[in-house]
Amino acid sequence: MVRNIISVDVEEYFHPTEVSAYVKADEWSSLPSRVEPQTERVLDLFDRHQVKGTFFVLGWVARQHPQLIARIISRGHEVGCHSFLHRLVYDLTPSQFREDTQRAVQAIEEACGITPRAYRAPSYSITRRSMWALEILVECGFTHDSSIYPIAHDRYGIPGFGSQARTLITPSGAIVEVPIATVKLYGGAGAPVGGGAYLRLLPYRYTAAGIRLINRQEGQPACMYFHPWELDPEQPHLARGWVSRLRTYAGLRSMPHKLDRLLSDFEFTTLAAVHGAMADRVPAAGGAGTSRP
Ligand SMILES: [Zn+2]
Numbered sequence: 001m002v003r004n005i006i007s008v009d010v011e012e013y014f015h016p017t018e019v020s021a022y023v024k025a026d027e028w029s030s031l032p033s034r035v036e037p038q039t040e041r042v043l044d045l046f047d048r049h050q051v052k053g054t055f056f057v058l059g060w061v062a063r064q065h066p067q068l069i070a071r072i073i074s075r076g077h078e079v080g081c082h083s084f085l086h087r088l089v090y091d092l093t094p095s096q097f098r099e100d101t102q103r104a105v106q107a108i109e110e111a112c113g114i115t116p117r118a119y120r121a122p123s124y125s126i127t128r129r130s131m132w133a134l135e136i137l138v139e140c141g142f143t144h145d146s147s148i149y150p151i152a153h154d155r156y157g158i159p160g161f162g163s164q165a166r167t168l169i170t171p172s173g174a175i176v177e178v179p180i181a182t183v184k185l186y187g188g189a190g191a192p193v194g195g196g197a198y199l200r201l202l203p204y205r206y207t208a209a210g211i212r213l214i215n216r217q218e219g220q221p222a223c224m225y226f227h228p229w230e231l232d233p234e235q236p237h238l239a240r241g242w243v244s245r246l247r248t249y250a251g252l253r254s255m256p257h258k259l260d261r262l263l264s265d266f267e268f269t270t271l272a273a274v275h276g277a278m279a280d281r282v283p284a285a286g287g288a289g290t291s292r293p
Contacts, residue, residue: 043075059107119142180195
């Protein structure tokens with residue numbers, strides 16, 4: 001059985017791009033936090049299925065809830081980086097991107113004593129116009145990136161990028177790119193499989209058939225992701241406009257059951273278990289588990 005990748009983007013319900021347009025970053029601290037109980041729900045779900053996953057943590061969340069990141073590590077999972085402020089990469093200058101990434105790495109190191117080696121951009125915002133970001137990720141110590149969605153979408157995606165993980169060479173060195181799972185449609189276009197939104201919005205069999213196709217026909221692992229807020233129907237609904245509200249809040253109640261089925265029907269593990277080791281322990285003091293073995 002092919003081992004697939006399960007990943008979780010750890011952020012608050014007010015961080016998704018569909019919501020953040022209505023909430024300024026300086027208001028974040030005044031909003032009620034829900035990320036701890038939501039992520040605990042994910043940790044319990046993974047424990048029930050004896051699954052280890054890769055948790056791409058927002059630096060801002062690591063700063064506010066360091067003990068949560070330490071718990072993710074102590075329960076045997078992997079921690080990656082999901083930027084500090086959840087700004088879209090293609091909206092930043094290279095120097096702003098570098099600064100945000102370094103700030104996130106530091107916050108995660110301080111929270112759990114691990115230097116993240118895998119990166120996931122907010123809203124898959126590494127696109128053709130922000131491919132320069134990969135070189136900066138290499139310079140910041142990243143060995144893996146999982147920020148490219150090989151589909152056409154109004155906000156993100158590189159159609160035609162290819163569905164398989166591969167090593168990309170930047171002027172500063174190599175990085176392994178692990179695209180989000182897609183299947184090829186007639187005519188060659190990619191159809192999305194990997195996202196929590198598709199699991200929420202479409203019948204379970206859509207996602208299951210997609211993974212089966214990738215595993216059996218291509219013999220490849222599928223890289224899947226979802227967010228802790230996708231398991232929380234009680235969250236404040238801050239997104240406005242029917243498209244944003246549909247994308248963000250539809251199907252929240254069905255999500256725990258669908259994830260349960262997904263974790264029963266397929267085998268899942270961390271990104272590093274499939275594509276090579278990535279995390280280093282930080283020798284510096286501060287944070288849990290900081291000593292080098
Ligand atoms: Zn995100």
